[in-house]
Every structure is written in structure tokens, then in C-alpha cells.
Amino acid sequence: MKKIIRLIPIVALLLMWQTGSFAQYSDDAVFPVKGFCINAPSPQGLDRFVKFIRDELAPRGVNTLFLLGDYNYKFESYPQLADSNALSKKDVKKIVAACKKYNIRIIPQINLIGHQSWAGHLGNLLKNFPEFDETPEVAMPENYKWPNDDGLYCKSYCPLHPDVHKVLFAVIDEICDVYEADAFHGGMDEIFYLGSDKCPRCKGIDKAELFANEVRLIHDHLAQKNRELWIWGDRFINGKETGIGFWEASYNYTWRAIDMVPKDVVICDWHYERPDQTPVYFAMHGFRVVTCPWRTPFKAVLQTEDMARWRKYATPEMKPKYYGMVLTTWMDNGGFIDGFYGNLTANAKGAVHPKNAEFTPWDTFKAMYKRMDELEKEK
């Protein structure tokens, strides 16, 4: 009897230690990061998403969830930034509880620098703080078309505006606090407007340095609260030299920033049409890197095999840099769940690959996790 009583605190301690370490990835795993990236749900779609976490993410062993939220939260620090139909604190806590239960690390995201508008609509940051606009001379079109004369894909904020970081740091802190997150995703992909010749603060500054300084500033702010920065990898790749182009790589001179940012930033390297070998480039530069497929199942399978092989044959120094896989969805939360369960709603339809009806984010999700599972079993 005494013996059992003595054992109880030990078991309790072990259990606590286990729960406390849910965010720790195993170096021995075939894939330390088993990730999923999706838009945060609307309040109306919340319960359905929580169910999806339980029924589909948890059984597949997903341990990392990027939640693309931007201003889909009722911020207290800057209430004017919140979307009209934004998640409340109570809503968020439901997601947090579900993820805690299944040992899923939530990494909330707010797009930094770029993606401050979408098509003809300004994002909430620039709507409320027009003075942060990097290119105020570019008017938002009534009818957005790509390509256009302004090269307007999305607006950017000016990283050298003296007031911008006060606002950003407040919302970053708040979103990390409410999601109880020890990592934050800063987006920072597809930034076309940077160091504009007409920006009185940025003109003439090396764009790699501009970009790197902003990454470092955000990184350092997060580090003060022991939080990690994760960002998309495209601005670090020379798009012309590699032929990878100006979306998933850079044409605007930012790639040299790879030697100018802290090595503990986690790079999310996204390639959808080819299994590019770019994670090796990031790993050799000292970064942890996750490969992020989207909607081409057989490419995602190749990318998954690549990641496993890189880890298998790497030096002990390089192996932990090959961090794992994150499936991206690039669509409305509910639409993904519709598609996943075979209901091709209007929201789901937009995500289907134009070349092949079977190339979808949900099919890719299934295929990638199936292959990951097979490779884990082989080990």
C-alpha cells in the first residue's frame, strides 16, 4: 500500500513532464514537425473545426497547426483592427483546449510586411493606419486584375515607419497570449512592394537589408518572451538564378538576407508544382526548414520522401535542420472541411487545381500524411 502511494507522485510528475513537453519535437522522429496550415475559422465554423481537429488532425499525428488569423480576432489593444466577424477570446480558447488535448502546437499567424491588401481590398492595418502604406501613391483599383500596371499584387506596410511596430508588437503579443503560443508565424511571403523608390524612408536602402532588419526586429521581439519566429522562405531564394520565379522565390534582391537574419528563425519553404530541393539550401545555411506542399498529391509524396531521405543521410549537425512537413490549404476553413468530406461547395471549388480535378488540398493532405505514416512505419 505504501509503495503504491509513493509511486503516485512519480507517475503524476512523469505525466506532467509529458504534457509540458508537447511542443518538443523528437530529433529521432522521421518527421519532427507534422504540420497543417489553414485559415482560422469564423465563429460560426468554430465547432466544426474543433471536431475536425479531433477527428482528422489528431488521428494523423499532426503536432503543429499554423492558424492564419491576421485580424480575425477581437483585439483589445487595437479593437479597430478586428475583422467584423472576428473570433472572441472564448472562441479561441475552444481551439486552444482542443489542441492542448491532442498535443498540437498552435502557431498563430499575422502577415507582416506584405499581404496588407487582397485583390481590391485593403487589409485592416492599412485601412486604419493609412500612413503605414509603403506605396500610398498606388490607389486600390475598383476592379482588381493581375497583372496590372502598378505591379500591385498586395500592399505592404513600410518597415521603417516610426509607429508601425508599436501596433504590430501589440497585436503579435496579444495573439500569442490568447493562443498560449510559444511561436508566431510572420508570413512575409510574396512581398513585391519593398523599399519603394517613392518611399521617403526606404528609397535607396538595400532591399535585402530592409527585409532582414524587419525579420530580425520581429524575431528579437518574440525572443524576449521566449517565442520563436516562423516565416515563409520565398524571399530568401534567388528566383531568377534558380528559375523558381517571382512567387515562390524572389526577383526583388531580398535573397542575400539569408546571411543577415538569426539562424533560429524557422523557414517554411513552399513549392507546389515541383519537388524543389531548396530545403537543402536553407539547412546548409543553418536554418531549420519545413517543406510545405499544397494541392498536388504526388508532388507532396515526393517532397515527403525527400525530407525523410535528407534526414536519413544528413550529418548530425544538419539532421535537426530538416524539420518536417506542413500541408498548406490556402482557402477558407469551412471550404476545406467541405472538400475533405467530399462536398464540393463553392468555397471548396476554388482550391481545386485547374489542371486536374483530383489535385486538391484535401487529397494532398491525405496523400502526404499517408506517405509520412508509411515512412515512419518503415523506420
Add this chain to the structure above:
Amino acid sequence: MKTKHIILSFILVLGFNLLSIAQEAPGKLFQVRGFCIGAPKPTGVDKFVKFINEELATRKVNTLVLLVGYNYQYKTYPQLRDSGALSKKDVKKIVAACKKNNIRIIPDINLLGHQSGGNKLNKLLENFPEFDETPYIKMPEKYVWPNKDNLYCKSYCPLHPEVHKVIFACIDELCDVFEADAFHSGMDEIFYLGDDKCPRCKGVDKAKLFADEVTLVRNHLKEKNRELWMWADRFIDGRSTGLGFWEASYNYTWRAIDMVPKDIVMCDWHYERPDQTAIYFAMNGFRVITCPWRTPSTAEIQTEDMARWVKYASPEMKPRYYGMMQTCWTSPDGFIDGFYGTINEKNKRAVHPKNPDWTPWDTFRAMYKKMDELETAQ
């Protein structure tokens, strides 16, 4: 009647197909099918020529990097000749055999590093001691590694005002006699560079010192429309990648990757692991060749990697995955003996200490077998 038409068309299509395969072959999976070995001594030339005809040609080797150094009877600087060096006539025998078999010869002289071996200075520093980067380091009577001077090999000083006159004369002469349109400059495992005691080099950024020397040699070759090929290890950060200080650099040279012309061909050598470093070079704009040595299973994986990189690369990156090259690091005499099953004093040190089946000749066979399988499967 109709059948006749069909047969004719079939023959035409077949013929067209065959034709296009033959024409496209060099642009296929492995553009470079390489082999790298020390040049023979004059007494070994015939044996080597026979080996070219019987083993390299049959495997469709199309590139031969020949490590010559001062094993040639230079006319510009006769004092640099090794004793018993190849004559012009000897060289022409090798040239003829390679011409006949469509093999491109790329002669090599080690530049910067490898200016001594063991306790012996090589011909350049023996004759021009003033070129020594570290003259205060005496050659030991008995060489052991590691040693307190960290002496692996001596280097010449790339900033010595006279050194390039000599080197360029030798490079030109060697390329002329081998009728070569490319030159391999070695430049691997350079430990002595930018020495703190060298009055010319001290304080100069080592990446810049290295890049400037590479660029100078490349530009000299370019004047005669010749390419520069070299070993790639100094462009890799050995510490952060864990690749170490042999096949990568601990002496701050890696940033030179952004400072040298992109038309240099990188020979990326890794022997114990199938490192993915070729991707790094290709992404940085260089053509790159993976160079295995004596571990057959690793060489096979490296060959498969190269094929996969070519297959899935963007059109811009595809041609940069340039091919495979077997390295030997034993005398040609010893390699040929080993290849035909004789282990002797000349080749026994090339056998991997961990496994008697891991030899450069077994690796050569395994790698070319794998290359053929992959090309056939394509």
C-alpha cells in the same frame, strides 16, 4: 498495300527516334561521365592507354580529369619537372586514345594548396621558395598528422608578385600539350591561406583572397576560351554543416561562393555520406559534379540523387546538375592493378579500412553500372 505504308512510316518513326536519341544523349541524365586519376609515369603510359580503350571507352566515360601537376617535361620552366616526367610524346599517346574515344581531357595542376606532400615540398616551392605562404614552417623530417604546425600541405602565397607568371606559363603549356579546352586547378583542402605572418596576406579577408585567386585563374583561362574546373570544398561552411574541415572549410573561405564567376565547374567530393551539397552549388548558379571515391553503396546513392535532381529541377537548374566523376586517389598503376584483382603495395592504401570490398575500382564499377541502369530506365 496499306500495310506497306504503315511499315514505311514505322521505319521512319523508328529512324527518327534513334537519331534523336543519339543527338540528345549528351544532354541526358549525366552530361558528364567523369573519371579522375593521377597521370601515369612514362613507363605506365601504355598500360594506361590500354585501360582507356578497354575500360573507360566501354563505359562511355566522356571526361578524364588527369592529375598531372609537375609530371610533365615543361619547356617554359624545366626546373619544375618531376624526375621521370611525361614527355610530349607520352602525352600525345594519351591524347590520341582519348580523341579516338571522344573523351575530353582536363589536366590538373594543384593551385594554392597541396604544394607539399608528406615531408616533401613539391617542385614549385622547391624551386621558388619565395612563393611559400608560410616560410617559417619547416618541413619535418618525419611527417605525422596531426602536428603542432597544422601542416597538411604547404600553400603558395597568392599575392606574391611573381607567382602567376610561373603558374600561368605551366597552365598554358599543359593545356596546349593536352589540347585541352578546360583546366582543373585543384584548390582543395587549403589550410594555409592568408597567414598572419605573411606580409602580403595578413589581415586580408580569406574568402576574398581565395575568390580573387580563383577569379584570376579563371580569367586567364577564359582568354583562350578555356574553362576552369576545381574542387568545391572551400565553398562549404564545414562547421555549420557538420561536414568538417576536409571536404568543407573551417577557414572562412565559404563566402567566396558569392564572389567568383558562375561559369566555374564545381567538383563536389564526398566519400562517406551522400551529402546534398550539389543542390547548394546549383542554386548558387554553378554547374556541379558529384565525385565519389571508394564506398560503392554511397556512390550509388549519389548517382541516384544526381538523376533525381536532374529529373525534378527547373529548366534553369537542370543543366547545372552536370554529372558524376569517379575519383581514385591512388596511382594509375595501382588503380589498374586493383581493378584487375591484384592488391599490392601501390594500391592497398586505397582500400577502405572498414571494409575490403570498398575500393575505388569497385566504386567505379558500381557507379557506372548504376548510371547505365538509370539512363536505360529513363
